[in-house]
Amino acid sequence: MKTSIFSAAAIAASMITATAEAQTRDLVVDVLPANNNPDVQIVLRASDSVVEVGDTMSFCFESSKSGYVSMYNFGTSGSVHRIFPYTASTDPIWVEAYTETCAGPDGAPYQYRVTGPGGIETSMLIWTRHLEQQPKSADSLPKLNREMRRALGKDLHVEASSNWETVTVSYEIVDPNASVRPNQSAVTSGNVPSVEGIDGGNVWIFAMGANVAGLAHTDDDARNFTRAMQTAFDVPASNVRLSEETYRKDFYDGMAWLRDNAKPGDQVMLYYSGHGSVVTDDDGDEADLLDEVFIPMDAEVSGLRVSNVIRDDEWSKLVAALPTDNVISIMDACHSGGLSKALNFSVIGAKQKALSSIAIDAVQPMAKSLIDEELQGSDIGGGLDSGGLNGIKGTAFAAVQEDQYALEVAGGGIFTMQLVAALGQMQPGDSFADLFDKTDRLTREASQGRMDPALAGDTRLLNNIRFGK
DSSP: OEEEOOOSSOOOOEESSOSOOSBOOOOOOEEEEOOOOTTOOEEEEESOSEEETTOEEOEEEEESSOEEEEEEEEOTTSOEEEEESSSTTSOOEEEOTTOEEEESOTTOSOOEEOOOOSEEEEEEEEEESSGGGSOOOOSSHHHHHHHHHHHHGGGGGSTTOSSEEEEEEEEEEEOTTOSBOOOOOOOOGGGSOOEEEOSSSOEEEEEEEOOOTTOOOHHHHHHHHHHHHHHHHTOOGGGEEEESSOOHHHHHHHHHHHHHHOOTTOEEEEEEESOEEEEEOSSSOOTTSEEEEEOOTHHHHHOOOGGGSEEHHHHHHHHHTSSOSEEEEEEEOOOOTTTOTTOOEEEESSEESBOOTTOTTTTSOOOGGGSOGGGOSOOOOSSOSTTTGGGOSSEEEESSOTTSOOEEETTEEHHHHHHHHHHTTOOTTOBHHHHHHHHHHHHHHHTTTSOOOEEEEOTHHHHTOEEOO
């Protein structure tokens, strides 16, 4: 069943953002309170993951429990508006469970028009069991923060309160006429130092991106990583495999290519940028009974099923089959999915690179069948736990710890952008250990402390790779 939420009176298009500015803002990543409510599961979708200034867009949401809802928009201009319900005098509305509700579709009297400037914009839905728990309308993030804390009171301090829940959706705004466009992390041979040499052998690069469920720059991440490493190691094109819009089959084909071509002593660089999540462990090797997974393009075509994700166990097994021990796995993704107990905040101003295990079919309207016991559990995220990538051959470098979100902004994944930036700052005699240390520091700074990269495995390999002139 689908419910319209528009009043009978027709009005001009509502503004998603404030008046356009001349250029994009500097990166700002803010947070608001969030709740780990196991009783309420909500899917919130924007009509597009990338929109141009002047376009209209809409939102649809569905909840597993009936309750009161309101929506706030956090504009790229820095403005904050309540966008649903549509007028300040209207109370948050009651929505029934498992009823898809949409705001702003074509032909509706209320629509949302994008005014810019360019950047990552976030909208947040607030669900509460009781009307009095809804915050009053606020026009700034600090005011909304105070209003949420006033309205929710003691429930903010109750672990997994059953009285409220929040969910966010982020999308990129592009201004084709802006004089300043978001910085891309592209690099050239002029600012990437060369590697003096490794302990013999050739270098192989296999990089993957997958723009699934709203992500827009994972292929850019994969290209930029490949270009940077190919320049640093002077790798011939025959030793490079770049997979854009990666499917599960592409992952297996690429790993088979490495297995058949790499030799003992060669250096292998593996890279993935995209969404992560968790599913129930299928072989009993995980202490938390969960497998971390990567989400390939199969999910965009046929809906995410356990059969078409890439488990951490599979990654580790295929890496173990490579004929060389010199393997570095780099992952710009996370697996927290919004359920980790430590994630008690909503990220504003960036796209989160994790899919909730209950929103795995978010490309379709949520239904009771979506809440599949096979896909539930308490998220741990990170992909570097004792049963997964921590035991991987070689070294693994991940964008975040298990209780954090990896974030994508207008230029790409924050972690990948900072890795490429750090590479350009290496000096003769520096090692890959220094590169990863620098990346760690830059990532923390760029994310305002929201991302803390994780390193696991045999890190001695990093000290053997040094930069020359």
